[in-house]
Amino acid sequence: MGNLFAAIRAANQDVSRTFLVTGSGRHVNYADLFRDSGRMANALVILGVKPGDRVAVQIDKSPEALTLYLACLRSGAVYLPLNTGYTAREIEYFLRDAEPRVVIASPHRHVEIDDLCISLGIEICESLGVEGDGTFCEIVDLCDPAFADVERQPDDLAAILYTSGTTGRSKGAMLTHHNLFSNAETLQSYWRFTKDDVLLHALPIFHTHGLFVASNVTLLAGASMIFLSKFDGDEVIRHLPRTTSMMGVPTFYVRLLQSPALTKDLVRHIRLFVSGSAPLLADTHREWEARTGHRILERYGMTETNMNTSNPYDGERVAGTVGFPLPGVSVRITDPESGKHLAQGEIGMIEVKGPNVFRGYWRMPEKTAAEFRADGFFITGDLGKIDDRGYVHIVGRGKDLIISGGYNVYPKEVETEIDAMLGVVESAVIGVDHPDFGEGVTAVVVAQKGHSLTEAGVLKALDGRLAKFKLPKRVFFVDDLPRNTMGKVQKNLLRDQYADSFQ
Numbered sequence: 001m002g003n004l005f006a007a008i009r010a011a012n013q014d015v016s017r018t019f020l021v022t023g024s025g026r027h028v029n030y031a032d033l034f035r036d037s038g039r040m041a042n043a044l045v046i047l048g049v050k051p052g053d054r055v056a057v058q059i060d061k062s063p064e065a066l067t068l069y070l071a072c073l074r075s076g077a078v079y080l081p082l083n084t085g086y087t088a089r090e091i092e093y094f095l096r097d098a099e100p101r102v103v104i105a106s107p108h109r110h111v112e113i114d115d116l117c118i119s120l121g122i123e124i125c126e127s128l129g130v131e132g133d134g135t136f137c138e139i140v141d142l143c144d145p146a147f148a149d150v151e152r153q154p155d156d157l158a159a160i161l162y163t164s165g166t167t168g169r170s171k172g173a174m175l176t177h178h179n180l181f182s183n184a185e186t187l188q189s190y191w192r193f194t195k196d197d198v199l200l201h202a203l204p205i206f207h208t209h210g211l212f213v214a215s216n217v218t219l220l221a222g223a224s225m226i227f228l229s230k231f232d233g234d235e236v237i238r239h240l241p242r243t244t245s246m247m248g249v250p251t252f253y254v255r256l257l258q259s260p261a262l263t264k265d266l267v268r269h270i271r272l273f274v275s276g277s278a279p280l281l282a283d284t285h286r287e288w289e290a291r292t293g294h295r296i297l298e299r300y301g302m303t304e305t306n307m308n309t310s311n312p313y314d315g316e317r318v319a320g321t322v323g324f325p326l327p328g329v330s331v332r333i334t335d336p337e338s339g340k341h342l343a344q345g346e347i348g349m350i351e352v353k354g355p356n357v358f359r360g361y362w363r364m365p366e367k368t369a370a371e372f373r374a375d376g377f378f379i380t381g382d383l384g385k386i387d388d389r390g391y392v393h394i395v396g397r398g399k400d401l402i403i404s405g406g407y408n409v410y411p412k413e414v415e416t417e418i419d420a421m422l423g424v425v426e427s428a429v430i431g432v433d434h435p436d437f438g439e440g441v442t443a444v445v446v447a448q449k450g451h452s453l454t455e456a457g458v459l460k461a462l463d464g465r466l467a468k469f470k471l472p473k474r475v476f477f478v479d480d481l482p483r484n485t486m487g488k489v490q491k492n493l494l495r496d497q498y499a500d501s502f503q
Ligand code: MLC
Pocket: 202, 203, 204, 207, 208, 209, 210, 230, 231, 249, 251, 252, 276, 277, 278, 300, 301, 302, 303, 404, 405, 406, 407, 437, 468, 469, 470
C-alpha cells in the first residue's frame, strides 16, 4: 500500500466511530474526516496542486488542520507544516527553499503571509481558521467529497519538516509515505493502540510528535482523541478521566505534577503515558509513578527518523533510558570522529537505520550525504550508549542544540541575530537547566566598550525577528567569552557558570 491514506482508510471501515472531540465539545467522526478531506483534496486540485507539489501551512491547531494533512496525502501533495510561532522573516526562508504551489495561513496573518508570497512569486495563498473559516474553506465548501485518491509509491514524499541546522541553513527533512506508515504501524502495535483508545492530544501538530506519532497512530488504530488546541494543565486534568492514554513532552509531566488534582483516582482509566522529544528527568519519572501509579513510557525520536527506540510496554520501563530499538530499527554506537563501532557500554554517536529513516534533505544532496554512513546508517548527532540489558541511554548531544519545552533552538541562529546588533562584539547562546522547559535559552553577550546594552534592550531587539520560544529567558553580559587554545568558545564553562540561573 503506497499511499498512507489508503492504510488509514482501510483501518476505519466503520466510519460512524468518533475520530476526535475538541476541548469545546465539537465531535468529528471518521465519516466527517473522510468526506471533508475529499472536499479539501478537490480544492487543492482546483488550486493547481499536482502530485509532488508542496503545500505549506502555518495554521492554528484545529480538526480542519488535520483534515488538510489528510487531503494532502490523498492528492499526492507534500505537506509542509510550519510552527505557528515563526515570524514572517523566518517563514520567508522556508517558502523560498520549498517553493510550495500553495500556502495556507491563519486568517489573522493572511495579509502578512500573502504579501510575503507575492514578493516570492508564490501565486496562491489562502487562509484557514479554527472555526472552518477562511478563504480556503470558501473553495472547499463548493467541492465534492468524492475524490479519487492519488496512487503513491512507498518512496514518494508525504511531508517535508524543516529542522534547523547547527550551522548554516535550515534543512527540509523529506519523509516518505512508507517512513510515516511503517513507524506509525510499529508504534501502534508496540504501544497496543486499538479502537478502544482515547488519546489526550495537547501537542502542536506541526512537528513529528503531535502530527505523526500521536495522530497517525490514532488514525491507523481507528482510535479517537480528545483534541485540545494547546497544552493547558487545568484543561488536561479536566479531560484525563475520559481518556486511555496521553503523549507529551517532559514539560507536560512537570507541569501536571504541580497540580494537586493529579491523583491515582484521576488517571485510573489510563493505560499509557508516553514522553519524548526531550529528556525526561529520572526524578520526574519517579515522582509521576509515586503520584499516579503509572510508569511513563519514554521513547526517542527525531524529525529525520520518526521514532527509533522505546521503553517496553510490558517489560521494565527504566527511568533515564529511552528503551530498546523498535522492531525493524537498527541502532549502533560509533566513535564520532572515525565512525568505528564501539563496544557495548561505551559512549559514542547514536546511529540508526530502518524504514523510519527519512529520504534526505530537500535539495541538499551534500548535507544528506554527510549525515549518512556508506552502509545507510543515519548519524543522529545524539551521544549515547547501550547498556548490558540492551537499553539505550542518551547521555548528551554532539550537536550544539538546545531543547526548550520540546522545541529545538539552535544557538547559532540566536547568536547570529545578537551579534548583528549595534554595540555587540559577540555572544554565546547556551541551554541552562530550567525547571519548566528542561533547558532555558540563555545568552552571554560581550558588549563593545562605551555601549551600555541591557537585557531588556537585547530582548526587545530580538522580538519579532525570532519566534518567541527561541528568545533567551536570560541575557548576561561579560567582558570576554572563555575560549580554548583553538579559539573555540567553551560553552561547557558558561553552562557551569550560569547553571543556577533558573533555580
Ligand atoms: C512557549 N514559550 C516557550 C515555549 N513554549 N519558551 C520556551 N520554550 C518553549 N517550548 C514561550 C511563550 O511564547 C511565552 O512567551 C512564554 O514562553 C511562556 O509561555 P507558556 O504559556 O508557558 O507556554 P505554553 O504555551 O504553555 O507552551 C509550553 C509548551 C509548548 C511546553 C506546552 O511549548 C509545547 O507544546 N511544546 C511541545 C513542543 C513539541 O511538540 N515538540 C515536539 C517536536 S518533535 P511570552 O513572551 O509570550 O511570555 C521531536 C521529535 C520527537 O522533537 O522525538 O518527538
